[in-house]
Amino acid sequence: MTTTIPGVHEDLLAYRDQFPILERKTYLNSCSLGALSRRSMQGLADFQEEWNEYGAAAWYSRWISRLGDLRSAYGRVIGAREGEIALQPNVSTALTMVASCLDHTERRKVVVADVDFPTIAHQWLAKRRLGVEVVTVPSEGRIHIPLERWAEAIDDRTALVATSHVLYTSGQIQDVAAIAEMAHRSGALCLVDGYQSAGQVPLDVHALEADFYVGGSLKWLLGGQGMAFLWVRPDLIGSLEPTVTGWFAADAQFSFQNTELQLRDDAVRFEYGTPSIPTAYTALGGLSIVEEVGVLRIRERTDHLTRDLVAKARARGLQLRVPNDPEQHAAITMVDVPDAAAAVAGLSEQGVIADYRHGLLRLSPYFYNTEAENDRTLDVLEEVIRGMPAMPDRPSSATTG
Ligand SMILES: Cc1ncc(COP(=O)(O)O)c(C=O)c1O
Numbered sequence: 001m002t003t004t005i006p007g008v009h010e011d012l013l014a015y016r017d018q019f020p021i022l023e024r025k026t027y028l029n030s031c032s033l034g035a036l037s038r039r040s041m042q043g044l045a046d047f048q049e050e051w052n053e054y055g056a057a058a059w060y061s062r063w064i065s066r067l068g069d070l071r072s073a074y075g076r077v078i079g080a081r082e083g084e085i086a087l088q089p090n091v092s093t094a095l096t097m098v099a100s101c102l103d104h105t106e107r108r109k110v111v112v113a114d115v116d117f118p119t120i121a122h123q124w125l126a127k128r129r130l131g132v133e134v135v136t137v138p139s140e141g142r143i144h145i146p147l148e149r150w151a152e153a154i155d156d157r158t159a160l161v162a163t164s165h166v167l168y169t170s171g172q173i174q175d176v177a178a179i180a181e182m183a184h185r186s187g188a189l190c191l192v193d194g195y196q197s198a199g200q201v202p203l204d205v206h207a208l209e210a211d212f213y214v215g216g217s218l219k220w221l222l223g224g225q226g227m228a229f230l231w232v233r234p235d236l237i238g239s240l241e242p243t244v245t246g247w248f249a250a251d252a253q254f255s256f257q258n259t260e261l262q263l264r265d266d267a268v269r270f271e272y273g274t275p276s277i278p279t280a281y282t283a284l285g286g287l288s289i290v291e292e293v294g295v296l297r298i299r300e301r302t303d304h305l306t307r308d309l310v311a312k313a314r315a316r317g318l319q320l321r322v323p324n325d326p327e328q329h330a331a332i333t334m335v336d337v338p339d340a341a342a343a344v345a346g347l348s349e350q351g352v353i354a355d356y357r358h359g360l361l362r363l364s365p366y367f368y369n370t371e372a373e374n375d376r377t378l379d380v381l382e383e384v385i386r387g388m389p390a391m392p393d394r395p396s397s398a399t400t401g
Contacts, residue, residue, distance in 0.1 A: 008304035009297050012367050018289060019368055026352040026373045026380075031168065031196060031332050031364035034222035040285030047281040063277050070280050071268075073287040074229040077221065077295060078194065078213060079204035083266035084237070086230045087275050091195055094214040094230040095123040095162075097270050098191055101240040107159035107188065108133045111150070115139045115169045120162050120193055133157075142169040142358060143321055144328075150179050158188040165197035165213075169357060171306070171332030171364075172323045173201060180210040195219060195228075200302055200366070201330055202295045205231055217279070220298075220366070222286025226279035232267050246272035298367045302331035305365040309333055309374045316378055321360055334360040337381070338388045346384035352377050 016022050019035040027035055050058045071085040088094040110124040114136050124134045137153045139145045144167070154161055161183040165176050176192045183190035191212040197203065199220030205213050213231040217223025232240070242263075247253055248271040251262040263269035290298065307326055310333060314320065319336040323329045337343045340356035347354050354377070355362045363377060 007371065009301040009367070012293060012297065012301055013370065015289065015293065016368050022368060024351065026376050028363045028365055028369065028373065028377055029353045029355050030222075030366035031219055031362065032355045034217075034219050034286060034366070035368065036224070036282075037222055037285055037289055039288055040222070040224060040282040043281035043285040044278055047278050063280075066277070066280055066284065067275060070227070070284055070287070071229070073284060073291065074198075074215070074221075075231070077287065077290060078198050078215070078231060079206060080213075080231050081234070083268075084231055084234055086232070086267040086270035087280075088214070088216075088228040088230050088270075089226060089272070089276065090228045091117075091193065091214050091216055092119045092123065093272065094228055094270075095120065095191075096244055097230060097242055097272075098160075098212050098214075099123055099127065100243040102159050102189070104130070104132055104159055107157050109135055109155070109158040111135045111137060111153045111158055111161045111163075111183075111188075113137045113139060113145050113163050115142050115145065115167045116162070116164050117168055117193060117195065120164070124160075124162075137163075139167075139169075141321065143167075144170065144172045144323055145174070147175065147178055147182075150182055154182050154186050154188060156186050158183065158186055160189050160191060162191040162193070164193045164195075165203075166194075166201060166330045166332070168196050168332065170321055170323060170334055171196075171330045173197070173328045173330050176210060177208050180208060184209070196332065197330065199290050199295060200298055202299055211236055217283040217286060221283065221290055223283030224279055224286070226276040227283040230267070230270055232270060237267055237269070238265050240270075242270060244272070248273060248275070293367060301367040302365060303329075305367075305369055305371065305374065306331045306333060308371050309363060309365060309378075312374060312378055316382060318378075318381075331364050331366065333363045335363065335381070337361045337385055342388060343381065343384055346387070347377070347380055350380045350384075352380050 018037045021027055021035050050062050075085045108131055110132060112121045124132050135153050137145055137149050166173050180190040189211040192210045194213050194215040198215035211233045216228030218225055249263050249269045251264050321334040340359050340361045343361050344354055344356050
């Protein structure tokens with residue numbers, strides 16, 4: 001028997017009304033896709049209304065300024081200042097933008113980790129024929145990466161160190177400030193993928209001392225697909241000359257001249273072409289909730305729910321792949337089950353939405369979830385596992401693809 005840890009910020013449960021899916025499903029999958037809010041639905045309806053009402057005139061009367069609102073809102077959530085955020089369609093295009101600013105003549109190496117989301121490594125693996133060398137730092141069992149391993153991999157041939165703030169494979173919060181410092185000591189730049197942290201982990205992006213920070217709306221920022229952001233260290237912005245671009249990056253965008261390219265002097269110089277306005281509206285809806293709740297309260301509540309989930313799962317004899325120190329554990333919990341894909345399907349049949357990665361079940365409670373939903377998820381999971389063939393012995397570190 002486990003005792004339930006007393007609730008934290010239960011007042012936030014008032015927000016459950018904002019997310020209709022919570023009435024029908026036990027939703028423990030915000031690290032894949034944050035729940036759709038009524039505010040985002042209303043935003044989408046407003047966008048359609050404006051399109052219908054004003055046609056192209058909505059660009060000037062509404063949409064251009066809403067894009068500015070969105071840059072500011074992303075910035076506030078990560079502690080950035082005005083002019084430091086560029087909108088991006090997704091993190092992959094943000095990486096393409098950063099990659100286009102790098103010069104590899106003296107420094108060919110890009111250092112990533114085996115637990116970074118694949119799109120990070122893919123960006124530079126695609127440039128191997130241009131002479132780029134990708135060095136992959138190995139993790140401990142896909143849970144964490146000892147700092148010494150970063151130190152061993154980074155040297156004076158390194159152009160960029162690119163890694164995640166929160167690992168999608170374990171929920172580990174990496175000490176990215178320490179990694180950025182190592183990169184700088186060797187004369188390299190540092191990019192942090194904050195897709196799994198922005199919104200759920202309080203952060204002051206300036207204090208991380210990184211050069212680039214990327215993230216997006218899909219997950220903890222509750223805004224849906226098709227909108228992401230790139231933060232660039234302010235003193236770097238003007239000195240970077242991207243070789244990929246688009247007319248939204250041009251200084252005098254609406255002059256429509258095409259014989260010169262003069263980029264803006266703020267981070268908007270890293271944007272491309274026409275952004276997705278419908279997603280800008282859904283993204284603003286989600287961000288308004290995240291900002292209203294506050295990332296600190298989000299972290300306190302999800303930390304509480306994560307500790308509750310971990311304690312209850314362990315009490316039921318489930319094997320977890322999570323960081324040892326709960327302080328470094330964000331709201332992603334990996335569970336070893338005999339067949340993770342079948343477990344996700346079995347849970348889904350009973351209205352519990354979860355996911356799997358690398359052969360492990362992935363559960364991610366957010367501030368709008370409850371301890372009772374943790375209980376229900378584990379009840380259903382036990383039932384699903386009982387119906388599965390016995391689990392083969394596994395090594396203690398994850399080796400599944
Ligand atoms: C850590 C991390 N980075 C990046 C992505 C996605 O990148 P993109 O926006 O290019 O699809 C994900 C998940 O979708 C992720 O978990």
